[in-house]
Amino acid sequence: MNLRLVRGRTADVLFYAGIAAVVALLLKEALTNPGHWSLFFQLAVDGVTLGSVYALIAIGYSMVYGILKLLNFAHGDVYMVGAFIGYGILTLFGGAANWTIPVWLLVALMFGASMLGSGFLGVVIERFAYRPLRDAPRLAPLISALGVSFFLQNSALLLLGAQFRAYPFGLIGQGGVSIRTVFISATRIFVIAGAVVLMIVLTVFVRRSRLGKAMRATSYDREAAMMMGIDADRVIASTFFIGSALAGAAGVMFGLVFTEIFHFMGFTAGLKGFTAAVVGGIGSIPGAMLGGLLIGLGEAYATGYVSSTYQDLIVFSILIFVILVRPSGLLGTAAVQKV
């Protein structure tokens, strides 16, 4: 069955025409707007920062989907927990205003604790909420995921309260880099670089390591992988650990750049991550990265050149276009129906 709305060459033509149209529009805006190129690049900085966070969330979505075909709607809440663990470390070492240990050590501890904690949480969620449903109808674990999401969100509300908690603004350093009129703060550079490093490490891990290969095999065909002697449960647990740890890192990064965290933050972020994963081609790790980046950039340019009121509408319209001409996402493998 051909899954495409518009088939074959027409789709390709439409796809490239779409890209050309977006580029042309951006160029036109860049040239006609009062800020000219400085606004263009400033928006790029804004978009890439946000996109890095989305991408890290999307990777977890995509990895879990790839291996279990499960939309893990609790993923956004794991990200929220990660942000709070980072904040907890911060409080432990003197609070947001006057920390007592060197900044690099503090930040390293925040990331370490948050990634470990979120990763562990992911494994626990998988073990107790999803594993009993391994062979259940597709939508059952979806409801479990919603249950986990309710549970985590409201446990955070119960234990930590409803008020926003603030990471210190410019923890990494108040300065930054000015390239002509475009300013990039140190925090943004750190977050973008951190996300890139994590993604490279992940890619190498999945490509090269034994476990990474086992993951790919399991996601390709779980039963066949099991017959080859791969311990599927262990592979799935590791997938959850890695995906959740990345979400935890995203949570801390979010805190560092955007400072304000609260119990409901995982909801919107989870939706964005899900969207990014689908656009990039769900199940594909590079796709999730690309998807996250695209959504971040899309939001920034939509806000900067049109209006933040229509931000979500514009971003979603672009995504719908992508899905219609590339039904399996930008980098996803074409869905082959098994007969």
Next chain:
Amino acid sequence: MEHGGEISPVPATPGDAAHTRIGVDDWVAEAEERQRGRGPLVRTVAAIPRPIQIVVFIAVLSLLPFVFSEGNLFRYGLFTLIYALLALGLNVSVGFAGLLDLGFIAFYGFGAYAYAILASPKYGIHWQAEIAIPVVMVGAAFLGLLLGLPSRRLLGDYLAIVTLFFGQAFVVFVNAANPKGLTGGANGIANVDPLNFFGFKLTTTRHYYWFTLIAFLLVIGALYFISESRTGRAWRSLREDPLAAEVMGMPVNRLKIMAFMFGAAIAGLTGTIFAANQTGVFPGDFDISILITIYAVMILGGLGSLIGMFIGAAVINVSYELLSGSNPNPSLGRWLFYLALITVVIARIRPWIRVAVVLAGTVAFGFAVHAIVHALEPSATSGAVTNGGSLSGVMSHWTVIPAHSGASAKYAYVGLVAAVLVLTLIKGWWRAIALIPVLYLASFVWENLLSEQPAVTRLIVFGAMLIALMAARPQGLLGTSRVEIA
């Protein structure tokens, strides 16, 4: 009304239902298990002839207003029916046709907004309900057609995201975009007319309840015949295997669009009732939280089942409202909590000797702990029971309630969650014995933390309930068939 029950399963090799089997249809396996796994209650109910079941069901529902106060009828009765209607609509596209539609609430919102525009002082238009409802339903169906057209070749999660966009776009449209003030933006549209049939106005909750009940019965009846009709069978084959359906010469695209349109029309109808009853429409009523609720209702009730939608809605809405902090009797929550604990012990622990040991042990353990703590530190047991009531006297002598529980209750909460998870891993006598301190810990957490925060607690309990119910019955309460969305 539980369709599919009369299809006799192909017998498979006995005894292999428990294993992961390659090449054996899961649906068959499930049907088998269903035949075996029915409890005595279900068997008794199933033994009653169908017409009598229906008559009793309808009679009980239509007499509810004489039992309930206006407020309870509104919260327990009317909203259960509204959720059930929505779940029925969603069930057409997801349960019958297997299309994962995440934009469903937009149709509901469309129905509500369309009625609000057609019958409110906003534009001075005041249509009668007998005209407005069909118009709104047709309009919603048309919207379903519009959404169905680009979606007809999308599958699974790609369809999910396009429809999710549609749902989100609807909220942005009515809230922030608000073209020419059409939808009133964040302020919504107020003073919507009550439903008005040929001059008879529905004014009280009872009227709305009965009207919604009639709508529910008509919809469920219509869906029953559709699901048994050629179209219904075609939908199910589409759900089970879209490729095979296409190969068999079924008009797959038309079937998908029809499913969208049917679901949308039902949602539009529900939206009309909702808007008229609330006398206003606001963007916040149509966001993703209601979508989540309806999905929970549908999957809990059992995909593809019709009466299951009602049961799912009743379980979700009634449990949710019972746990609400605004109940006249605040100690109701405490009763429910302890009853639930005892029920779980009785239901999950066998044989009876262990149940007795656990319950007696917990009681003794509690008094012992209370006595020891009291001897060591009197202030740790001097706290007052929040939301007193008939149980509070006993509880204050059994559970340790410090005057200021502070952080200890929060640690105890985390500990309780961990302990419950560990409990699911151990078996036999060990589980029974470990249960004793866990039950006591649960009581400690309830008295010191949860009962002070009923609003938060009910959402936590709701989440835990969804996880537990899915683990116990992945196919939903009345679910029969398996939906595979490739």
Next chain:
Amino acid sequence: MKRRSALVAALVAMVAAVVAVVATSATAKSSAPAAASSASRSLVSCKRGATIGLAAPITGPAASLGQPQRRWARFFVTRWNAKHKKFKITMTEGDTQLPNVAEATKVAQSFASNSKILGVVGPAGSQEVVATTPILKGAGLAYVSGSATRTTLTDGSRSGFFFRVVPPDAVQGPTVARFIVNKLKKKNVLIIDDQETYSTGLAADAEGTLKNLGATVSRDSVSQQASDFSALISRIPGSVQVVYIPWQLPPKAQLFAQQMREQGKRQILLSSDGTFDPTTYKPAQEAYASNFPVSAKSPLIASYKRSHGGQPDFFGAPTYAAAQTVATAVAKACANGSASRAEVRANIRKSNIPPAASVIGLRIKFTARGDLNGGRFGLFKVTNGNYTPVG
């Protein structure tokens, strides 16, 4: 086929039966309004104490607004019960989960049918007030909101039932507008609302007055759920002199201020009572916030801060005043041992609580339509978490 026709028959019969029941009840519908007004008049015995309801968004996305309201209301109840040993107030809390209005109507229904409840504190959001009006009014309940500021709520259609202890948008918006034009002498204003009723109403009222005063106004909006404003800030043109953000969430305003500084934008920031929170909103640039004339040094606020970890939770403070209004009226009605909802309503209408006792710095005395008599807003200059009145 036989089974199916039996089913049809059963279904049709039952639908007919239900319709018949509805029809018979319709003829008896005259009893319904009578029941509503009887709820309003019926006496509840309340010698030792009485119950009031609180409707606030305790969970959900707006929990950071509802929780301070609940804390302040509970603070009031604790203080009241410590002082009045012979007349205790019990508060039943309903979670309205803003922005989901249907939850608010459920809460209103449960209050309406709970005969013990004599008055309601809340609801928080203006759209919730609109949606719950038929229910609460039908049950004869008075409802006193500490945060619903949409001007049209007191258009006369809720007189005698709905009261609010915060001045409406029509007071706050123009006050800010006049401050910008007359005091700051600025003429080019960008208004960014947060797409919620509180904010859009305020933005519209401010915009109207600004335009009348000859200022240039541009508008934008950003979702209250948004957590990054950098792109929005990037596009603020240099010609804009003042950015007005009438938002409800102080942390979001704080982030906005920080991101403005990050990008070197030098506009003056103005915000509203929603962001009046010295512990959270402390921009480093020139900034002003409007608020009711609350005094941060009042003993009541100091006492609240002591018992709440130093957080003043200013947004919830009017809910204290609302609870105070309802409780005072209930106590007065219960002086003779029993009270009706109608009595409580009449007493609230006659409320007169001096500014020193009400935490909001205003006398609680209502107009016929339910607004505060002489409600006004002041402007505060915000310098590093210090809020000093400037007019």
